[in-house]
Amino acid sequence: MTAEVPLDGLGAQSLVDLALERIRADILRGAIQPGERLVEEQLTRRFGISRAPVREALRLLGQQGLVEHLPRRGVRVAELSAQDMTELFGLRDALERFAVETALVAPPDPARLVVLERAVERIERAALDDHEHAALDRAEAHREFHLALVALAGHRHLLRVYEPIIMQLQLYMAANMRREAEQRSPAEGAHRHRHLFEAVASGDAATVLTALASHGAKTYLAAELES
Structure with missing residues (x-):
């Protein structure tokens, strides 16, 4: 993934929305492939934000069917048969x-x-x-x-x-x-x-x-x- 400008100075909900938008855009344009893991630590470093908004963004992406939360294995981009x-x-x-x-x-x-x-x-x-x-x-x-x-x-x-x-x-x-x-x-x-x-x-x-x-x-x- 490419480095991006940190999202300093934004409110908590804005951080969630922007993290959601950026991760979703990467998934939908194919930069992150089906089955690829999404590691919270890597995403927090990429966006320059704490884990909480990243975790919430991933939860919302799960509701949209774009990622899967696997017990004890983290989060990955959904794979569809x-x-x-x-x-x-x-x-x-x-x-x-x-x-x-x-x-x-x-x-x-x-x-x-x-x-x-x-x-x-x-x-x-x-x-x-x-x-x-x-x-x-x-x-x-x-x-x-x-x-x-x-x-x-x-x-x-x-x-x-x-x-x-x-x-x-x-x-x-x-x-x-x-x-x-x-x-x-x-x-x-x-x-x-x-x-x-x-x-x-x-x-x-x-x-x-x-x-x-x-x-x-x-x-x-x-x-x-x-x-």
């Missing part, structure tokens, strides 16, 4: 269908639609990049898009249930996208998301559900987990 991923994708699909059906009872909220379009544009920009962490950037843009899609429903409790699912899926999303990139251009993934956005903008729930059914999120998942 093929069965775990299948179940999580099934939940994601069900919640997204519910969100669409709820959101499109009336025309979509213009402000939320703008947020969804911005997420599409971020995916399209990421598809043009070819730097070392491009696949990780595309995975983060993908997560942002799907959160914005569910947020269209304006259903706070739905979003609270959905967010940890999409976060856990991102543990393997970047690897899945690298596998896809070996066989397809990243532009194809951007096109799928643009197509889904246009379906949502049409305001027709049946069109959106058809687009969701063919979205192709799991195309390369099984092969990546087996490798």
